[in-house]
Structures are given as structure tokens and as C-alpha cells.
Amino acid sequence: MLSQQLIQSPVFRGINAEEMEELLQKVQYRIRKYHKGDMVAFREDRCENLMIVLKGSVKGEMLDPSGKTIKIEDIMAPYPIASAFLFGQKNQFPVNVTANADVEIFFLDKQSVIELFQNNKTFLVNYLNSISNRSQFLAQKLLFLSFKTIKGKLANYILKQAAPDKEKIELPKSQAEMAQFFGVTRPSFARSLKEMEQEGMIEVNRREIKIRDRRALFSLMQQ
Numbered sequence: 560m561l562s563q564q565l566i567q568s569p570v571f572r573g574i575n576a577e578e579m580e581e582l583l584q585k586v587q588y589r590i591r592k593y594h595k596g597d598m599v600a601f602r603e604d605r606c607e608n609l610m611i612v613l614k615g616s617v618k619g620e621m622l623d624p625s626g627k628t629i630k631i632e633d634i635m636a637p638y639p640i641a642s643a644f645l646f647g648q649k650n651q652f653p654v655n656v657t658a659n660a661d662v663e664i665f666f667l668d669k670q671s672v673i674e675l676f677q678n679n680k681t682f683l684v685n686y687l688n689s690i691s692n693r694s695q696f697l698a699q700k701l702l703f704l705s706f707k708t709i710k711g712k713l714a715n716y717i718l719k720q721a722a723p724d725k726e727k728i729e730l731p732k733s734q735a736e737m738a739q740f741f742g743v744t745r746p747s748f749a750r751s752l753k754e755m756e757q758e759g760m761i762e763v764n765r766r767e768i769k770i771r772d773r774r775a776l777f778s779l780m781q782q
Contacts (some may be wrong), residue, residue: 560576561583561590561613561665562576562579562580562583563576564574564636564665565579565583565611565613565665566579567637568611568612568638568639568681569637569638569685569688569689569692570609570611570639570642570685570686570689571682571685572681573657573681573685574679574681574682577600582675582679582682585665585666585674585678586668586674586675587666587668587670587671588665588666588667588668588670589661589666589669590613590663590664590665590666591664591666592661592662592663592664593617593658593661593662593663593664594622594658594661594710595659595660595661596657596664597657597658597660598655598656598657598658599617599640599656599657599658599662599664600640600641600652600653600655600656601652601655602621602651602653602654602655603635603651603652604651604652605650605651605652606641606644606645606651606652607645607651607668607669608645608666608667608668608669609639609645609666609667609669609672610637610639610640610641610642610664610665610666610667611637611639611640611664611665611667612634612635612636612637612638612639612640612662612663612664612665613636613637613663613664613665614636614661614662614663615635615636615658615659615660615661615662615663616633616635616636616659616660616662617633617634617640617656617657617658617659617662617664618630618631618632618633618634618656618657618659619631619632619633619634619653619654619655619656620655620657621653621654621655627742628742629742630739630740630742631654632696633659634656635729638708639655639689640656640664641656642686642689642690642693643689643690643693643694643697645669645672646669648683650662662720663667669748671704672686691761698699698770708740708751708779709747709751709780710751710754710755711779711780712741713741713748713751713752713755713779714755714760714777714779714780715780716741716775717761717768717770717776718770718773718776718777718780721770725770726769726770727769727770728768729767729768729769730767730768731766732765733754734748737776755779758775759771759772760772760775760779761776
């Protein structure tokens with residue numbers, strides 16, 4: 560049931576299924592289906608709807624100045640897409656959005672979103688929290704992309720995952736998937752990881768990485 564799916568989304572969290580049913584009766588919405596590889600939105604398309612992934616996942620990608628595709632993130636159900644860009648003077652998609660597999664997306668037009676802001680405080684607070692979280696994520700992503708070398712990006716990632724008190728982390732994805740996340744080729748990613756190990760900064764055992772020289776990792780971030 561649609562209401563059950565939507566109340567799992569961060570923007571509708573705290574609203575029960577009965578309330579959600581009542582809200583849906585008062586607004587204009589639609590559901591669209593996409594197949595794997597379909598383009599959901601192009602960068603700089605106007606963002607005129609609140610879009611929530613109901614099934615499957617999409618990915619946000621952008622091109623760097625050299626034309627290389629950089630994966631920004633995957634957005635899984637039941638999270639919203641580009642909710643921070645629905646309002647503002649330049650309400651355009653910041654990245655290309657592509658379906659990772661078969662996907663269903665809920666569309667709620669901007670005027671209906673405004674009406675829900677006026678009529679439901681829970682939705683308003685959830686939405687503000689959602690776009691604030693997205694802004695913080697994008698700020699961290701920009702910081703990550705600012706590192707000039709693959710090793711610098713790796714060092715930042717490892718230290719962030721380890722926090723101050725951990726000596727080991729586990730990569731959540733395969734090297735090929737991590738390379739895509741870093742916006743580099745798999746051989747380049749693997750070579751940088753190996754060089755850092757040879758230089759005594761880390762120890763690698765499959766997906767597990769153990770920090771050997773935290774100071775050296777911080778130095779890589781300055782290069």
C-alpha cells in the first residue's frame with residue numbers, strides 16, 4: 560500500500576498510515592516506473608516535484624572537467640531525490656539521476672508540498688531536517704572531491720570511517736564499486752591502496768584496512 564511505503568520515508572516519518580491516506584486524498588501525485596539504465600532526470604532539468612523512491616534505487620552522477628563520470632551517491636527506497644533543490648531561485652537538478660534497476664518513484668508537485676507544509680507540522684519539520692542533512696552530505700562530498708590525489712581521498716575516507724578511536728575499518732563495497740565511488744578506475748584505486756600499504760601507512764586484508772601510521776594519512780590529505 561502506498562501510504563505504508565511513504566511513512567517509511569524520512570520526510571513523512573512520524574505520520575501514521577491513516578493520516579497518510581488522508582493527506583494523499585488532498586494532494587496531486589503520480590507514480591512513474593523506470594527500467595535499469597533509464598534517465599530519471601538530467602543535470603539542470605527543473606526540479607518541480609518532491610520525488611521519493613518507492614522501489615529500487617537510483618544513482619546521482621556528474622561529469623568532472625575532463626569528462627569523467629563521478630558517482631555522487633546511490634539513493635535507495637524510501638529516500639527523496641534532490642529535495643533540497645525543489646525551492647530556491649535555481650531549482651534545478653545538480654546531477655544526472657539514473658535508475659540502478661527497475662524503479663518506482665512517487666512524484667508530488669511543488670504546490671502540494673507547500674500545502675502540506677501549511678497543514679502538517681510533522682511533514683514541515685521532517686522536510687527541513689531532510690534538506691539540512693543533504694546540505695551537510697554535499698558539503699562533505701565537496702571536501703572529499705577537493706583532494707587532488709587518490710591517496711588523499713583514500714586517507715580522508717579511512718580516517719573518517721575510523722574516527723579517533725578505531726584502528727580498523729571494513730570497506731563496505733568491492734574495490735570496483737569503491738573505485739566508482741572515488742571517481743577513478745579500479746586499477747588506479749588498487750594501486751594507490753597497495754602503495755599506501757607498502758609505505759607502511761595501512762595494512763590491507765581483503766576489505767579490512769588496519770591503520771599503521773595515522774600521522775602519515777593526515778599528511779596525505781595536505782598534498
